[in-house]
Amino acid sequence: MKNLILLAFFTFLSTISNLSAQDAGDKLIGLWEPSNGKARVKIEKIGTKYYGKIVWLREPNDPQTGQPKLDKNNSDQSMRNVPLKGYRMLKDFVHADGEWNNGTIYDPESGSTYSCVIKAKNDNTLDIRGFVGVKALGRTDVWKRMQVK
Amino acid sequence: MKVLLSFSSFLLCFFFACTESKTITFKTAPIALVASGPLFEGANTAQGDFFPNIADFLKQQGLELSALENATLQTVSLTLPDSLNSDLVSEITLQLAADQVDMQKVAVLNPVPAGQTQLTLSVAQEQKKIADLIQQNKMLLVADVNLKKDMDADWQATAVLEFLLTVKK
Amino acid sequence: MKYNNYAAYHTIKLFGTLVPLHRIYLLLLFFSTVDALQSQTPDTSATQEEDYSQYETVTFTDAGARRYCSPKIFDLSPQRFISLAWDVQTPYSSRFSLPGAYSPDLKQGNEGESATAAYTGGFRFGANIPVVSRNNILWQLGANVWDTRYNFKDLTVQEGAAGLTRILEERGLRTMGLNTTVFKPLGETTFLLFQGSADLSGNYTLSNFQSLRYLRYSAAAIWGRRPHDRKQWGVGIARTYRVGEMNYLPVLMFNYTAPNRRWGTEILFPARAHVRRTFNPRNLLLVGYELEGQSYRIAQLSTADRSWEIRRGELRARADYQRQLSGFVWLSAQIGWRYDWSYNVDALGDDGRESFRGFTGKQSYAMLNQLGGALYFNIGVHLVSP
Numbered sequence: 001m002k003n004l005i006l007l008a009f010f011t012f013l014s015t016i017s018n019l020s021a022q023d024a025g026d027k028l029i030g031l032w033e034p035s036n037g038k039a040r041v042k043i044e045k046i047g048t049k050y051y052g053k054i055v056w057l058r059e060p061n062d063p064q065t066g067q068p069k070l071d072k073n074n075s076d077q078s079m080r081n082v083p084l085k086g087y088r089m090l091k092d093f094v095h096a097d098g099e100w101n102n103g104t105i106y107d108p109e110s111g112s113t114y115s116c117v118i119k120a121k122n123d124n125t126l127d128i129r130g131f132v133g134v135k136a137l138g139r140t141d142v143w144k145r146m147q148v149k
Numbered sequence: 150m151k152v153l154l155s156f157s158s159f160l161l162c163f164f165f166a167c168t169e170s171k172t173i174t175f176k177t178a179p180i181a182l183v184a185s186g187p188l189f190e191g192a193n194t195a196q197g198d199f200f201p202n203i204a205d206f207l208k209q210q211g212l213e214l215s216a217l218e219n220a221t222l223q224t225v226s227l228t229l230p231d232s233l234n235s236d237l238v239s240e241i242t243l244q245l246a247a248d249q250v251d252m253q254k255v256a257v258l259n260p261v262p263a264g265q266t267q268l269t270l271s272v273a274q275e276q277k278k279i280a281d282l283i284q285q286n287k288m289l290l291v292a293d294v295n296l297k298k299d300m301d302a303d304w305q306a307t308a309v310l311e312f313l314l315t316v317k318k
Numbered sequence: 319m320k321y322n323n324y325a326a327y328h329t330i331k332l333f334g335t336l337v338p339l340h341r342i343y344l345l346l347l348f349f350s351t352v353d354a355l356q357s358q359t360p361d362t363s364a365t366q367e368e369d370y371s372q373y374e375t376v377t378f379t380d381a382g383a384r385r386y387c388s389p390k391i392f393d394l395s396p397q398r399f400i401s402l403a404w405d406v407q408t409p410y411s412s413r414f415s416l417p418g419a420y421s422p423d424l425k426q427g428n429e430g431e432s433a434t435a436a437y438t439g440g441f442r443f444g445a446n447i448p449v450v451s452r453n454n455i456l457w458q459l460g461a462n463v464w465d466t467r468y469n470f471k472d473l474t475v476q477e478g479a480a481g482l483t484r485i486l487e488e489r490g491l492r493t494m495g496l497n498t499t500v501f502k503p504l505g506e507t508t509f510l511l512f513q514g515s516a517d518l519s520g521n522y523t524l525s526n527f528q529s530l531r532y533l534r535y536s537a538a539a540i541w542g543r544r545p546h547d548r549k550q551w552g553v554g555i556a557r558t559y560r561v562g563e564m565n566y567l568p569v570l571m572f573n574y575t576a577p578n579r580r581w582g583t584e585i586l587f588p589a590r591a592h593v594r595r596t597f598n599p600r601n602l603l604l605v606g607y608e609l610e611g612q613s614y615r616i617a618q619l620s621t622a623d624r625s626w627e628i629r630r631g632e633l634r635a636r637a638d639y640q641r642q643l644s645g646f647v648w649l650s651a652q653i654g655w656r657y658d659w660s661y662n663v664d665a666l667g668d669d670g671r672e673s674f675r676g677f678t679g680k681q682s683y684a685m686l687n688q689l690g691g692a693l694y695f696n697i698g699v700h701l702v703s704p
Contacts, residue, residue: 086192
């Protein structure tokens with residue numbers, strides 16, 4: 001009986017360590033929508049870090065040109081013809097202590113990059129805080145997980 | 150006095166020569182980029198691993214790794230297996246990433262000229278942390294490729310990057 | 319013997335074969351470690367590709383999730399976390415009446431003092447920090463300190479004059495305030511905006527501080543709509559000191575950005591209204607006006623039962639150029655014309671209670687004063703908000 005219990009324990013251990021190592025940071029992976037509903041962002045893992053790219057825009061074309069929107073506010077002029085659809089606006093997030101930090105968020109409207117920290121309020125809600133220098137000087141946006149109908 | 154002047158000039162020359170920098174070109178071997186099919190119209194991601202081994206390269210030039218002062222990306226060329234691949238692509242953006250260094254967007258080609266198998270991307274004017282990236286054991290090339298229509302097969306390319314290294318003489 | 323007993327006790331039959339249990343444990347432990355390692359270093363070769371068209375037909379995973387409108391529209395001049403500015407005016411004429419009781423219908427009172435204000439200027443500090451900054455509510459707390467110093471020349475003083483010129487030269491005027499702003503989106507296109515502030519204004523110093531019963535309160539409440547990313551408007555009501563004395567006024571907000579993103583408006587009428595020219599996201603010009611005002615208690619003129627307060631109101635027509643210096647640090651440079659709306663003095667009850675005159679009130683002023691117009695310059699450095 002004791003052997004069976006030990007066997008069960010080790011099997012459980014193997015399953016648990018597999019699950020927990022995967023779930024901890026990977027909760028961030030998926031499709032998310034910021035509070036203003038203007039875009040949808042897919043977060044994926046590349047290497048050991050998490051990145052998010054714009055996969056949908058409510059208004060995909062520039063009203064002035066009728067062409068797909070580009071990163072025209074980028075401070076680097078040579079990068080102003082990068083398309084916004086597919087743009088990696090969340091970069092380099094590392095999961096530690098229950099949050100994803102050390103990352104940056106890019107605002108295509110202003111061409112500004114902010115420091116950023118992400119916390120998961122629950123499985124379907126993220127607090128994305130972009131800030132300037134210290135976390136107190138920033139703004140939190142709540143992103144909601146989306147699913148295909 | 151004369152001796153002092155000569156000695157001072159010698160010291161100045163010595164000092165100047167010791168701290169003078171020079172530049173060397175570091176061209177990578179072709180790096181395979183793959184986006185596994187089936188692929189869909191819109192943005193897709195192709196990735197490739199690159200192992201810079203910059204220490205070995207510098208050693209071949211008679212330099213230590215500590216001599217590396219700065220690095221900038223000069224050119225990015227992509228070779229596609231056949232012209233069909235270029236016809237299907239509207240834009241390509243290339244980023245470099247590594248575990249210990251922030252991802253950097255380094256080159257873009259928009260629009261992609263059709264019917265080409267050799268593409269040269271425009272390199273970013275503002276570059277940061279390239280020296281840090283090139284000193285990593287492994288670098289990831291992440292190419293965001295906008296496809297004009299769905300495609301069943303893999304999208305493949307090989308990338309050759311040319312860096313300009315500034316090193317202490 | 320011992321080994322054989324051990325073997326017999328700690329074995330398990332797997333597929334007809336007796337296998338020592340310790341080997342099973344080790345195997346499971348090995349697999350658990352390998353699994354964990356693999357999860358930490360996932361396959362970094364080509365990622366699974368996605369059908370982008372599927373991102374059109376999606377829904378919230380949480381049924382109760384909602385969208386909220388943003389407090390900003392495109393291209394608004396950046397909001398400031400911390401500001402430090404220097405404000406200075408060119409020389410102008412000043413005329414202060416003798417103390418008395420003057421009807422508001424009068425243009426000027428019996429002359430007491432006249433002088434040229436050779437120097438009027440000082441620093442302005444402001445801070446505005448988000449306390450709660452989420453997509454369904456934005457709450458900010460702020461503080462400001464403004465200091466104005468005076469230097470007069472060519473002074474002529476009549477007998478019985480209050481000596482206001484000398485008093486202003488000695489201590490100047492200052493105002494310190496705390497303010498709060500709450501932006502509450504009600505949905506994707508409607509919102510409520512509330513602002514409130516408490517200001518202590520006078521010629522007090524840190525060693526001769528002013529009683530808090532002379533705090534003056536202002537507030538505004540606006541209901542508004544944000545139909546799209548380039549337009550935001552609202553209507554409301556405000557209790558304000560912007561013309562120097564307390565008044566209740568309707569408020570109209572209208573922020574707009576043209577489709578070409580090159581120009582727009584930033585209007586919070588009647589407090590301020592500007593037309594904006596956007597050169598690029600880091601460079602803009604505002605042209606318009608702002609009303610500034612506070613009620614400044616003058617300690618030396620006040621008595622046991624009367625608080626003498628300068629109802630200082632100014633209309634500043636200006637051009638305000640703002641540009642990014644580096645990162646989130648911005649520079650602003652204003653040049654404009656300062657028109658004197660009011661510099662009259664009220665003698666209020668000492669309990670600090672306000673007297674409301676509005677547009678039709680007939681309460682007398684204690685002094686009727688006029689200041690000539692002046693050019694002014696204001697240069698500031700600001701830490702701006704995302």
